[in-house]
Amino acid sequence: MRIAMTVNGAVQEHDVEARTLLVQYLREACELTGTKVGCDTSSCGACTVLLDGESVKSCTMLAAQADGASITTIEGLATGDELHPVQRAFHEHHGLQCGFCTAGMVMAAVSLLEEIPNPSERDVRLGLEGNLCRCTGYHNIVQAVLAAAGAAGSTT
Amino acid sequence: MIPAAFQYQRVDSLDGAIAALTEHGDDAKLLAGGMSLLPLMKLRLATPTVLVDVGRLRDLSYVRDAGDHVAVGALTRHRDLETDGVLAAHCGVLRAVAAQVGDNQVRHRGTIGGSVAHGDPASDLPAALVALDATFVARGPAGERTIAATEFFHGFLETALGADELLTEIRVPKCGPAGFAYEKFNRRAQDWAIVGALAARVDGSTRVALVNMGSVPVRASAVERALASGASPSDAAQHAAEGTEAPADLNASSEYREHLARVLTRRALEAAGV
Numbered sequence: 001m002r003i004a005m006t007v008n009g010a011v012q013e014h015d016v017e018a019r020t021l022l023v024q025y026l027r028e029a030c031e032l033t034g035t036k037v038g039c040d041t042s043s044c045g046a047c048t049v050l051l052d053g054e055s056v057k058s059c060t061m062l063a064a065q066a067d068g069a070s071i072t073t074i075e076g077l078a079t080g081d082e083l084h085p086v087q088r089a090f091h092e093h094h095g096l097q098c099g100f101c102t103a104g105m106v107m108a109a110v111s112l113l114e115e116i117p118n119p120s121e122r123d124v125r126l127g128l129e130g131n132l133c134r135c136t137g138y139h140n141i142v143q144a145v146l147a148a149a150g151a152a153g154s155t156t
Numbered sequence: 157m158i159p160a161a162f163q164y165q166r167v168d169s170l171d172g173a174i175a176a177l178t179e180h181g182d183d184a185k186l187l188a189g190g191m192s193l194l195p196l197m198k199l200r201l202a203t204p205t206v207l208v209d210v211g212r213l214r215d216l217s218y219v220r221d222a223g224d225h226v227a228v229g230a231l232t233r234h235r236d237l238e239t240d241g242v243l244a245a246h247c248g249v250l251r252a253v254a255a256q257v258g259d260n261q262v263r264h265r266g267t268i269g270g271s272v273a274h275g276d277p278a279s280d281l282p283a284a285l286v287a288l289d290a291t292f293v294a295r296g297p298a299g300e301r302t303i304a305a306t307e308f309f310h311g312f313l314e315t316a317l318g319a320d321e322l323l324t325e326i327r328v329p330k331c332g333p334a335g336f337a338y339e340k341f342n343r344r345a346q347d348w349a350i351v352g353a354l355a356a357r358v359d360g361s362t363r364v365a366l367v368n369m370g371s372v373p374v375r376a377s378a379v380e381r382a383l384a385s386g387a388s389p390s391d392a393a394q395h396a397a398e399g400t401e402a403p404a405d406l407n408a409s410s411e412y413r414e415h416l417a418r419v420l421t422r423r424a425l426e427a428a429g430v
Contacts, residue, residue, distance in 0.1 A: 001164065018164035018207070021198075040157050042195055043346070045261065054235075054264040060194050061265065064164050065187075065211060112260065129345035130259025 003067040007032065008076025016063050022056075023047045025063035026073060034074040034103050038132070045131030048104035048111075049073050055111035057130070074103035077110065086110050086148045095144030097135035105131050109145045119149055159197035166209040170295060170322065173210050177320045178297050180206040186322065187211060188231055188270035191262050192279075216269070216324060219243055225291075226250075228326040230269025234258070234281075237268060247328050249336035249356045253284040256338060259346035269323045272308070275315040275372075278348040280340065282309065283373035287354050287365035290328045296321035309372035331358045337427030339420040340367070343407070350407045353396065353420035355428040362430050369400040369417055376400075379421055389430050393422035 004013040007030055014029045026032045026049065035058060038046030042060035049058045050072040077084035083091065086109050096102040105128065112119065112127035119127065124145045125138075133141060167173045177184055185204035187193060188211055196202035210216075216231035219240045226247050228237070237243060237254035244251055257263055257271070257280050271281045272292065282305075285292075290305040297320055308316045317323060335357035340349045352367030353376070362383045364376040378395035397414035404410045 017161070019159045019161055021158065024158070040198070042191070042262070043344070045259070048261055051264070055261045056264055057261045060198075061190060062164070062187075062194070064166070065190065065209065067166075108260065111264075115260075126345075127260055130261045132344075 001064060003064055005066050005068060006070040008072060018062070018064055020063045021059055022049070022061040022063045022066050022071075023058035025066075026058060026071070029063075032073050032075050036100055036103055038100065038104070043132065044101070044104070045108055045128075046101050046104040048107040048131065050107055050111060053111070053114060055108045055130075072107070074106060077106065084110070085151050086113070086145070089144040089148035089151065090141070093140050093144035093147055095137070095141045097133075097137045101131060101133045101135075105133065105141055109148065112145070113149055117149065119146070121146060157198040159194070160200055160203045162197075162204055163206045164209065165206060166212065168212060170213060170216070170324065173208055173213070173322050174295060174297055174320065176206070176208045177322065180208075182319050184208050184319075186273070188267045188273075189233065189265035190270075191258065191266035192270060192274040192276060210322070217267075221246065222327070225327045225329050228268055228328065230272075230323045230325060231267045232269075234263035234266050234268065234271075235260075238263060245333055246330040247288070248333040249288065249331060249338070249354070250281075250284055250328060252336065253280050253338050253354065256280055256340055262346070268326055272326065273315060273317060273323045275309055275311075275313045276348075277309070277312060277370060277372050278368040279373070280338070280349065280352060280367060283352060283365040283367045284338070284354055284356075285326065285328065286373045286375060287356055287363040288328050288331060288358065289363075290326055292323055293325040293327065294318075294321045295324045300324075302327075306375070312371040329358070331356060335428055337424045339424045339427070341416055341420055351402075351413050351416040351420055353417060353424045355421070355424035355430060357428060357430060362425070362428070364396070364421060364424070366396065366400065366417055366421075369397070369402050369413060371401070371403075374400060376417070376421060379425075383425075383430065389425035390422050393418050393425060396421035 036046040038044035184206040378398040382392035402413035
């Protein structure tokens with residue numbers, strides 16, 4: 001079947017099998033390999049992307065379901081060489097160790113801050129419950145998200 | 157992991173969905189948010205040959221004040237329940253339970269109707285709807301019918317819905333903004349409940365329902381009876397496992413689940429102010 005969607009601002013159109021998962025579509029058809037497949041069972045959140053601005057697990061969604069939608073992946077966050085505030089905060093607060101969960105963590109955090117612009121630490125921990133870090137680097141991830149919220153808040 | 161091949165059919169109307177179900181019968185499955193169905197299909201535990209995608213039937217996404225009850229469209233997402241003002245005022249318990257389903261990503265996609273129609277006893281919302289004496293509206297080729305939540309769940313992943321029927325609406329009697337608690341026990345934050353206990357004070361009586369204590373969501377009737385005859389919450393909670401058939405799996409033995417049911421029920425009753 002033929003599907004089309006906007007990915008990081010550019011139109012992507014491909015013939016796919018109906019059973020193609022969104023993550024597979026993004027990585028293989030769109031060649032955007034920043035989005036990772038971790039557990040492949042919708043537990044770990046490594047495959048998190050934004051669907052029309054909201055976080056979703058792209059391993060548990062058909063590409064066909066995203067037909068016509070707007071998708072943002074980790075590759076679409078920065079503006080040129082300028083990192084997105086959440087990316088910058090992860091960098092500054094050492095919010096990553098091995099890096100495998102990072103793309104999903106950042107996308108989940110972007111969606112969370114869209115819904116709760118000034119979160120408490122508890123809000124951040126609850127809001128990221130769908131993302132696992134096997135390095136157990138949660139402390140700095142939470143600090144990074146709180147810092148990103150503060151940075152965004154100070155500019156408005 | 158990739159699902160087995162299937163034919164994908166996206167429908168843009170309720171009639172279109174019913175026509176597709178009528179044509180394909182048991183070979184077809186409805187796809188709403190896909191949060192329960194797609195994981196099963198990826199594991200090939202479910203292999204429908206036709207997938208009827210109803211995810212874009214926006215008309216079935218709403219929460220309305222309908223007088224004595226709140227009417228919730230079957231395709232209303234958990235995220236929308238969690239943030240809904242009508243529910244906050246008239247059925248706070250449903251809003252709070254929706255906020256405990258899965259994680260943010262799951263709540264952005266999953267729907268109340270999908271959760272109900274899937275019929276998993278480990279799901280949060282079905283138990284809440286059983287506790288609240290909700291009514292489900294189903295539409296099929298022969299028209300519309302209503303089914304009481306207490307009659308809807310027949311067994312593990314089995315419901316009263318016919319192969320050609322679609323769940324369209326959930327009607328929940330108004331029960332106010334407060335006076336409830338849901339205690340959910342799991343190991344990882346976003347997991348299914350190993351056991352869950354919900355207590356809600358409705359019209360002067362206390363309702364108690366249990367998650368994952370049998371093949372269907374159940375009311376803890378013995379606890380409700382004990383409370384009605386004047387038992388204290390902690391004494392009444394001792395009856396929580398009576399009449400249940402708790403499953404045993406890698407997470408917990410039946411005996412441990414029975415213990416959890418008693419403890420969680422006591423906590424839920426106390427937190428609900430019973």
